[in-house]
Amino acid sequence: MLEKLGHTVEFRPAQTCCGQMHYNTGYHPAALPMMEHFVEVFRGAEAICIPSSSCVAMIRDHYPKMADKSGDAALRRAVKNMLPRIYEFTELLVDKLGVTDVGAFFPHAVALHPSCHSLRSLHLGDRPAKLLNGVRGLTLVDLPEAEECCGFGGTFAVKNADVSVAMLSDKIRCILNSGAEVCAAVDNSCLMHIGGALSRQRAGVRVLHLAEILASRDSRGMSA
Amino acid sequence: MSTYVGEAADAPKFQTAAKSLVADTQVRHNVRHATEVIRAKRAKVVGEMADWQELRESGHEIKEHVLRHLDFYLEQFETACTAAGGTVHWARDADEANSIIVGLVKAQQAKEVIKVKTMTSDEIRLNVALEAAGITPYETDLADLIVQLGEDKPSHIVVPALHRNRAEIRQIFLDKMNLGELSDRPEDLAAAARVYLREKFLRVPVAISGANFAIANTGSVCVVESEGNGRMCVSLPKVLISLIGIEKIIPTFQDLEVFLQTLPRSATGERMNPYNSIWTGVTPEDGPQEFHVVLLDNGRTKVLADREARETLDCIRCGACLNACPVYRQTGGHAYGSVYAGPIGAILTPQLQSMEHSQTLPYASSLCGACYEVCPVKINIPEILIHLRHRVVEDGDAPWIEKMAMKAASYVLESPEHLDRARKLGRIAQRPFATNGVISHLPFGLDAWTGVRDLPAMPDESFREWWVKRERETGR
Amino acid sequence: MSSARDEILERVRDAMGGSTPGREAEYAAIPRNYIRMGSLSPAEKRDLFVDRLHDYGATVFYSREGEVAAWVADALKIRQKNSLLIPRDLPRAWLPEGFSFFREGASYEEVDRSEGVLTDCALAIAMTGSIVLRHSAGEARRALSLIPDYHLCVVFGSQVVETVPEGIEQMKAFAEIPMTTIAGPSATADIEMIRVKGVHGPRTLDVILVS
Numbered sequence: 001m002l003e004k005l006g007h008t009v010e011f012r013p014a015q016t017c018c019g020q021m022h023y024n025t026g027y028h029p030a031a032l033p034m035m036e037h038f039v040e041v042f043r044g045a046e047a048i049c050i051p052s053s054s055c056v057a058m059i060r061d062h063y064p065k066m067a068d069k070s071g072d073a074a075l076r077r078a079v080k081n082m083l084p085r086i087y088e089f090t091e092l093l094v095d096k097l098g099v100t101d102v103g104a105f106f107p108h109a110v111a112l113h114p115s116c117h118s119l120r121s122l123h124l125g126d127r128p129a130k131l132l133n134g135v136r137g138l139t140l141v142d143l144p145e146a147e148e149c150c151g152f153g154g155t156f157a158v159k160n161a162d163v164s165v166a167m168l169s170d171k172i173r174c175i176l177n178s179g180a181e182v183c184a185a186v187d188n189s190c191l192m193h194i195g196g197a198l199s200r201q202r203a204g205v206r207v208l209h210l211a212e213i214l215a216s217r218d219s220r221g222m223s224a
Numbered sequence: 225m226s227t228y229v230g231e232a233a234d235a236p237k238f239q240t241a242a243k244s245l246v247a248d249t250q251v252r253h254n255v256r257h258a259t260e261v262i263r264a265k266r267a268k269v270v271g272e273m274a275d276w277q278e279l280r281e282s283g284h285e286i287k288e289h290v291l292r293h294l295d296f297y298l299e300q301f302e303t304a305c306t307a308a309g310g311t312v313h314w315a316r317d318a319d320e321a322n323s324i325i326v327g328l329v330k331a332q333q334a335k336e337v338i339k340v341k342t343m344t345s346d347e348i349r350l351n352v353a354l355e356a357a358g359i360t361p362y363e364t365d366l367a368d369l370i371v372q373l374g375e376d377k378p379s380h381i382v383v384p385a386l387h388r389n390r391a392e393i394r395q396i397f398l399d400k401m402n403l404g405e406l407s408d409r410p411e412d413l414a415a416a417a418r419v420y421l422r423e424k425f426l427r428v429p430v431a432i433s434g435a436n437f438a439i440a441n442t443g444s445v446c447v448v449e450s451e452g453n454g455r456m457c458v459s460l461p462k463v464l465i466s467l468i469g470i471e472k473i474i475p476t477f478q479d480l481e482v483f484l485q486t487l488p489r490s491a492t493g494e495r496m497n498p499y500n501s502i503w504t505g506v507t508p509e510d511g512p513q514e515f516h517v518v519l520l521d522n523g524r525t526k527v528l529a530d531r532e533a534r535e536t537l538d539c540i541r542c543g544a545c546l547n548a549c550p551v552y553r554q555t556g557g558h559a560y561g562s563v564y565a566g567p568i569g570a571i572l573t574p575q576l577q578s579m580e581h582s583q584t585l586p587y588a589s590s591l592c593g594a595c596y597e598v599c600p601v602k603i604n605i606p607e608i609l610i611h612l613r614h615r616v617v618e619d620g621d622a623p624w625i626e627k628m629a630m631k632a633a634s635y636v637l638e639s640p641e642h643l644d645r646a647r648k649l650g651r652i653a654q655r656p657f658a659t660n661g662v663i664s665h666l667p668f669g670l671d672a673w674t675g676v677r678d679l680p681a682m683p684d685e686s687f688r689e690w691w692v693k694r695e696r697e698t699g700r
Numbered sequence: 701m702s703s704a705r706d707e708i709l710e711r712v713r714d715a716m717g718g719s720t721p722g723r724e725a726e727y728a729a730i731p732r733n734y735i736r737m738g739s740l741s742p743a744e745k746r747d748l749f750v751d752r753l754h755d756y757g758a759t760v761f762y763s764r765e766g767e768v769a770a771w772v773a774d775a776l777k778i779r780q781k782n783s784l785l786i787p788r789d790l791p792r793a794w795l796p797e798g799f800s801f802f803r804e805g806a807s808y809e810e811v812d813r814s815e816g817v818l819t820d821c822a823l824a825i826a827m828t829g830s831i832v833l834r835h836s837a838g839e840a841r842r843a844l845s846l847i848p849d850y851h852l853c854v855v856f857g858s859q860v861v862e863t864v865p866e867g868i869e870q871m872k873a874f875a876e877i878p879m880t881t882i883a884g885p886s887a888t889a890d891i892e893m894i895r896v897k898g899v900h901g902p903r904t905l906d907v908i909l910v911s
Contacts, residue, residue, distance in 0.1 A: 016640055278731075
């Protein structure tokens with residue numbers, strides 16, 4: 001999608017993980033080398049695009065504190081230097097590139113699930129909806145109780161599986177009630193969790209990341 | 225040191241309690257209904273306030289300021305309250321508080337006390353101590369009365385008798401109140417409670433209350449309520465004992481202007497709750513002629529000592545976080561095994577017990593942040609939850625299996641070479657389980673995920689493999 | 701052997717480093733960007749106050765200066781009552797002929813048997829519909845406005861402030877006297893989440909609003 005807009009995309013295969021899973025589960029020393037590696041891998045990048053609001057939240061909310069705690073002044077500087085160049089995917093499009101119509105075509109009913117990090121940490125607001133509304137043929141349907149957590153929560157989905165699934169059950173019900181054919185989000189973690197239940201239940205509704213919808217071009221609208 | 229939080233030290237793990245509660249459709253239905261009602265009411269009255277965020281900000285800063293100078297404000301409160309005729313006692317832990325209170329009641333030769341709902345008294349198991357000393361405590365909050373007469377246990381923090389319908393309440397009242405007849409209409413049931421309790425309000429000479437706020441510069445105490453039993457208990461008996469956690473202090477009377485706006489709107493979704501009682505020490509010819517404050521530590525200084533979790537003590541006990549929490553919504557309060565449930569319970573309960581018990585509570589959260597959003601004093605609960613998880617892991621209390629799994633994950637995620645190897649291995653290992661790009665089942669107890677959800681299978685070619693190939697082919 | 705007091709204070713100081721001389725300045729620097737002063741006209745303020753009173757089921761009688769006694773009589777007739785308890789210092793001018801008014805001194809049982817109570821108030825807050833009672837033997841001890849089932853309260857328009865901060869500002873001045881804020885009859889939703897009005901405390905509140 002970014003290349004179609006005429007931008008040069010670079011992917012650095014040395015990247016691994018921002019460390020959120022370890023950090024959020026309480027394994028803080030383990031997250032430090034992942035942060036250091038991250039900072040190193042993305043050194044010098046003009047704009048770092050992250051199609052995952054939870055990873056961006058990890059970086060913005062916790063990297064500065066982790067760097068402070070490490071006592072490493074160079075690391076602290078590097079994090080501070082990197083932060084302004086971090087963009088969540090929709091932030092990059094709407095804020096930095098100034099586009100809401102990327103020329104996409106996707107003639108389906110779509111429900112947007114606003115992931116918790118996008119809603120309450122990044123305050124993405126209506127950026128994702130604006131982008132979806134710019135897609136030709138797409139009907140954005142109302143998702144009841146949209147702001148309720150889907151129940152993924154990282155290791156929570158496994159450590160507290162019963163509650164996670166109870167929460168997921170509510171989310172699925174709302175998605176099915178919305179009449180959507182596709183549930184979209186800016187976080188693959190939510191999508192894996194929601195999609196996993198939709199698939200298990202043979203519900204006839206699928207999940208797509210926003211980027212997949214925005215990259216849709218052909219008349220079938222089926223690039224994903 | 226006998227610091228305890230109700231029966232929390234003996235409570236089952238959150239996951240265990242949650243498992244049966246999630247399966248209890250009645251509880252789930254009742255909790256959902258209750259939280260939805262209050263959430264809607266809260267949203268309406270908060271939406272009216274153009275300065276809501278500013279009130280939250282000030283509430284937060286006032287509480288943080290008090291904590292930074294808590295020693296000063298505690299002493300200031302003691303001086304002012306004493307000058308006005310009150311007596312201030314200090315209790316290091318639950319047992320000491322109980323001993324002081326039992327002593328005060330015994331000094332009156334009283335065999336009964338009336339109580340206004342105070343969670344702090346449940347925290348220290350006061351009723352157990354009173355009964356052991358031959359003193360009968362009468363709960364006067366309607367829900368607690370229903371639970372007490374029904375010889376039952378509270379099922380919900382906000383609405384403790386949620387599990388009782390009107391027919392059951394009618395039967396309990398008929399049995400225990402010596403009534404000839406009684407309809408099951410809520411108004412009639414409330415009227416029966418009014419008559420039953422009125423006799424006690426007018427007669428019993430000793431009352432025990434908590435406090436919502438203890439004002440340092442005037443030595444005043446404030447009780448916030450809806451039913452009127454609070455007013456009865458703090459103004460009619462001869463002797464009043466108020467059990468107050470040391471974190472309830474606010475610096476000046478003026479500061480009520482913030483909290484009396486944020487507390488009612490957050491707690492019950494009202495612009496103002498029906499009754500607030502504010503009094504200072506003892507007033508001749510009006511109200512109790514003997515007033516005792518029992519300042520309680522019971523682990524609060526431990527919370528204070530943890531810089532990153534100290535904010536926990538800002539809490540004004542509104543319950544908004546419980547109503548907003550998607551986890552609480554599915555399990556109700558019992559899953560937390562503590563008098564303090566929901567998000568605030570998840571951070572307060574283990575800390576009061578020096579992280580020795582209730583260690584599964586910090587994990588009873590998907591870190592969605594809804595609690596932080598509604599907290600009237602802006603406690604960053606998700607941040608504190610992560611911090612407490614860190615403490616659990618550092619103390620070596622994480623489950624062995626989890627430690628191993630996280631170690632393995634670290635190894636994989638620390639270097640691109642390891643990640644690459646793991647990916648290739650995973651692609652092979654998944655073969656028996658992947659069909660049409662979906663994994664529906666994983667063996668050997670790995671099915672916490674696949675027991676209820678499908679898992680996308682790893683693609684034959686990962687993005688980075690595709691990318692590297694494309695670079696090579698286009699000669700970039 | 702240190703006392704509990706000493707030990708707790710020591711724990712607090714160990715945890716926090718102890719209070720510092722900068723405390724007062726720090727307190728003064730706490731941001732307070734919330735609304736403190738009201739901005740409504742007196743008529744708007746009065747209307748808001750009445751709206752809130754109606755919202756929680758109080759009946760409002762509109763009186764002019766000097767007419768209070770007549771309205772007290774009207775209220776008593778409407779409520780079919782012949783007598784009320786009153787605080788020691790309630791103005792005589794408010795008491796109409798033809799009814800009995802009993803001054804302070806009743807036992808709780810006597811108060812319980814009374815038909816109701818007539819009081820003034822210290823102030824009122826329009827935004828929340830709150831009425832603030834200031835208690836003392838001279839005005840009205842707490843039991844008097846609490847135990848009876850009927851409360852008739854006289855509120856002067858000039859006593860009504862708009863915002864809660866304005867109300868607290870005035871209440872601050874008599875902080876050493878017990879006070880009660882009332883915003884509606886007592887209520888509970890503990891039975892099947894159905895809100896029931898009137899558990900303890902007066903179930904009927906009438907307000908004579910004097911302009």
